[in-house]
Amino acid sequence: MKIVALAGGIGGARFLRGLLAAAPEAEITVIGNTGDDISLFGLRVCPDLDTVMYTLGGGINEEQGWGRAEETFTVKEELAAYGVGPGWFGLGDRDFATHIVRTQMLAAGYRLSAVTEALCDRWRPGVRLLPMTDDQVETHVVVEDEQGRRAIHFQEWWVRMRASVPALSIAAVGAAESAPAPGVLAAVEAADVVLFPPSNPVVSIGTILAVPGIRDAVATKTVVGVSPIVGGAPVRGMADACLTAIGVETSARAVAEHYGLGLLDGWLVDDADADVRVEGIEVRSRPLLMRDAETTAAIARAALDLAVELKRAGVAE
Amino acid sequence: MKIVALAGGIGGARFLRGLLAAAPEAEITVIGNTGDDISLFGLRVCPDLDTVMYTLGGGINEEQGWGRAEETFTVKEELAAYGVGPGWFGLGDRDFATHIVRTQMLAAGYRLSAVTEALCDRWRPGVRLLPMTDDQVETHVVVEDEQGRRAIHFQEWWVRMRASVPALSIAAVGAAESAPAPGVLAAVEAADVVLFPPSNPVVSIGTILAVPGIRDAVATKTVVGVSPIVGGAPVRGMADACLTAIGVETSARAVAEHYGLGLLDGWLVDDADADVRVEGIEVRSRPLLMRDAETTAAIARAALDLAVELKRAGVAE
Known part of the structure; x- marks a missing residue:
């Protein structure tokens, strides 16, 4: 089957x-x-792929549903001490390693699908995990608040604002x-x-x-x-x-x-x-x-x- | 004075x-x-600048003389779990944040001298710390062992080999x-x-x-x-x-x-x-x-x- x-x-x-x-x-x-992928601190983060990989591979934070189990946040705290953000996206130390490996492979010319396969070599999720595309597709949300009407990255709306401002529209930029x-x-x-x-x-x-x-x-x-x-x-x-x-x-x-x-x-x-x-x-x-x-x-x-x-x-x- | x-x-x-x-x-x-600077995991590491910055800024591991005090090594362990090395270079979690900030600024077009100044904004070392150059100068060492005669990065000779193989010559590549x-x-x-x-x-x-x-x-x-x-x-x-x-x-x-x-x-x-x-x-x-x-x-x-x-x-x- x-x-x-x-x-x-x-x-x-x-x-x-x-x-x-x-x-x-x-x-x-x-x-x-991969529409909610985002570059943070110069590193490529693929939240959905990683959540699937960590969950099926036994590395997920079960209570939270995303991120690694037994996670620490030293790198993030140090970045904040340098005044470097955003602080609203919860990247832990274990998770950082995944993004460092991914970013390094992408920089070396590997496609996201090849990178995902390499990461899964460790996690062995028991499924074949494919990104929907190797191209960059980024979900943007149009919001309007005291700062005016503007398009923001999905993660900014979802994680930072917790969707508290209504989305006027949602577009998968690059999908077409x-x-x-x-x-x-x-x-x-x-x-x-x-x-x-x-x-x-x-x-x-x-x-x-x-x-x-x-x-x-x-x-x-x-x-x-x-x-x-x-x-x-x-x-x-x-x-x-x-x-x-x-x-x-x-x-x-x-x-x-x-x-x-x-x-x-x-x-x-x-x-x-x-x-x-x-x-x-x-x-x-x-x-x-x-x-x-x-x-x-x-x-x-x-x-x-x-x-x-x-x-x-x-x-x- | x-x-x-x-x-x-x-x-x-x-x-x-x-x-x-x-x-x-x-x-x-x-x-x-900056001759012993090295790129590791896609991140730019400046060991000497950082040792000066951490030592004068109160963040150094006093016993060791390099790296951060109260350091942890979660990111490095996770990278090793992905099979990604080198493992011989001791990058801790706190230290990683410095290299992430530096790499991100360099990628954004800032020169190393500007990056160093930005990092020192946090550490306030009490001196003006300037890299010798904003250009890439890399110290290479010619060694000869069972793998033959070859030039390797200074850090590989110094840290990985602990200078156990004699250096036939040492060159600051790019210095001229x-x-x-x-x-x-x-x-x-x-x-x-x-x-x-x-x-x-x-x-x-x-x-x-x-x-x-x-x-x-x-x-x-x-x-x-x-x-x-x-x-x-x-x-x-x-x-x-x-x-x-x-x-x-x-x-x-x-x-x-x-x-x-x-x-x-x-x-x-x-x-x-x-x-x-x-x-x-x-x-x-x-x-x-x-x-x-x-x-x-x-x-x-x-x-x-x-x-x-x-x-x-x-x-x-």
């Missing part, structure tokens, strides 16, 4: 851990979002000119099913789908998504702020409709949303809270079972 | 701390060696094409006296003097040096290996003769070398072991007193 999953950060990574437990024999390729990273389209083509974890539908899954070629390739497959919205609110994170920015209601139904009939074949929602119906999309409900390893594996199992069932029924193919 | 001192790493930095104590009212400019950093020649011209701390006469003081213009400027001044050789051996470090490579005997007398009559006016040697005489150079002896703050200040005071005495007597000017 070959599975492709599109993934953002924390929610996607936890779902993937469940998927690995639910389908240990499957060959899983993860296409990771980008190409899928080597292996991405081939993996989708070879996949039996494609899964959308409960990642942010706008700035994670949406950004991956904005890389030319990926949406079309995915659309030919049996695709099942797991709703990141439960009872009208994000399970975690601030996906509602992103959905509002693109004019989509924060509901399990609206997200499925946003993905669209041509793309999504099955949709797993929480029992709280059991009454959701979307024309042309098979909706199933079950508890969606990823409380622990077991409940998370069960959610992944349910998504996979639905995908296999729909595939057998000849949906989408 | 305006003093210029040429300095390498540990020995130079400790002498300078003594000089600051001995002449608190003096305006001291330090011209630092380099120019003194802004302020260097002006500081020498304005100086009342120039001091050579007991730094390595070959790869520290010698490299600084190899930057075109510096030796000539220094030669017009009253110059007093402190011998790094006591009783035929280096006080610390492995200066003997460097002296041998350039065909100079490891003795207080030979080093003074190497600096030469046109350059050196006074020479402070240890009591163990009280019998040293060098034609045309005023030699004085006293205990030269920098045991603590007090003995170090007394050595600096003696060097300065000799310089002032020679200057009054009209030597060199």
Whole structure:
């Protein structure tokens, strides 16, 4: 069984851990979002790729969901002592090493996909982790506050402002000119099913789908998504702020409709949303809270079972 | 009183701390060696400038003489976990921040002299610290071992090999094409006296003097040096290996003769070398072991007193 999953950060990574437990024999390729990558202190930081890598590789800070376990912050404190920021992005000492290795490899001419493979040589995440693209795509957010109307990097809005200022619009700058990273389209083509974890539908899954070629390739497959919205609110994170920015209601139904009939074949929602119906999309409900390893594996199992069932029924193919 | 001192790493930095104590009212400019600078993990490391900065700024590891006090090595351990080296160069987490700031500023187009000034804004070393040059000068060492005859970076010979393989020759690559950093020649011209701390006469003081213009400027001044050789051996470090490579005997007398009559006016040697005489150079002896703050200040005071005495007597000017 070959599975492709599109993934953002924390929610996607936890779902993937469940998927690995639910389908240990499957060959899983993860296409990771790189739209929220950022250069800090001259170093290239890929938050979503690293969250997937650390989570599946056993290095994640479990409580926090991002960053390394047993982390220290000496480098960051010293940078602050030099008056060098930003201080609002939490880079720990262990994490710094990842970014130093990545930056050095990129400077040497390696593509991000090759760098990610090299980093995974250490972490052995149990999946093939591919960045969506080797090109630079950066999610920018247009905000308006006392400083006026301006576009800022997604991380500044998300991490520094905690999305407290409404996003007037969100754009994946560079996406239209980008190409899928080597292996991405081939993996989708070879996949039996494609899964959308409960990642942010706008700035994670949406950004991956904005890389030319990926949406079309995915659309030919049996695709099942797991709703990141439960009872009208994000399970975690601030996906509602992103959905509002693109004019989509924060509901399990609206997200499925946003993905669209041509793309999504099955949709797993929480029992709280059991009454959701979307024309042309098979909706199933079950508890969606990823409380622990077991409940998370069960959610992944349910998504996979639905995908296999729909595939057998000849949906989408 | 305006003093210029040429300095390498540990020995130079400790002498300078003594000089600051001995002449608190003096305006001291330090011209630092950059020949042993090295790029590690994509970051620019300036060991001698940093040793001076940390020592005078109160951040040095006192026992070791280099690196930061209360240092940790998390980043280095993580880099090793990625299989990324070299492991033989001891970069700590606090130290990494310095190199990250430096590298980021250099990448932004600042010259090393401007970067050094910015770093010193934090450390306030009490002297004006100037790199000898903003150009890249790199000390290479020709060695011959089972891997054949080859040129290696000074740090590889000094730190990794601990100078265990004889140096066939030592070259400051790029020195001939380099120019003194802004302020260097002006500081020498304005100086009342120039001091050579007991730094390595070959790869520290010698490299600084190899930057075109510096030796000539220094030669017009009253110059007093402190011998790094006591009783035929280096006080610390492995200066003997460097002296041998350039065909100079490891003795207080030979080093003074190497600096030469046109350059050196006074020479402070240890009591163990009280019998040293060098034609045309005023030699004085006293205990030269920098045991603590007090003995170090007394050595600096003696060097300065000799310089002032020679200057009054009209030597060199």
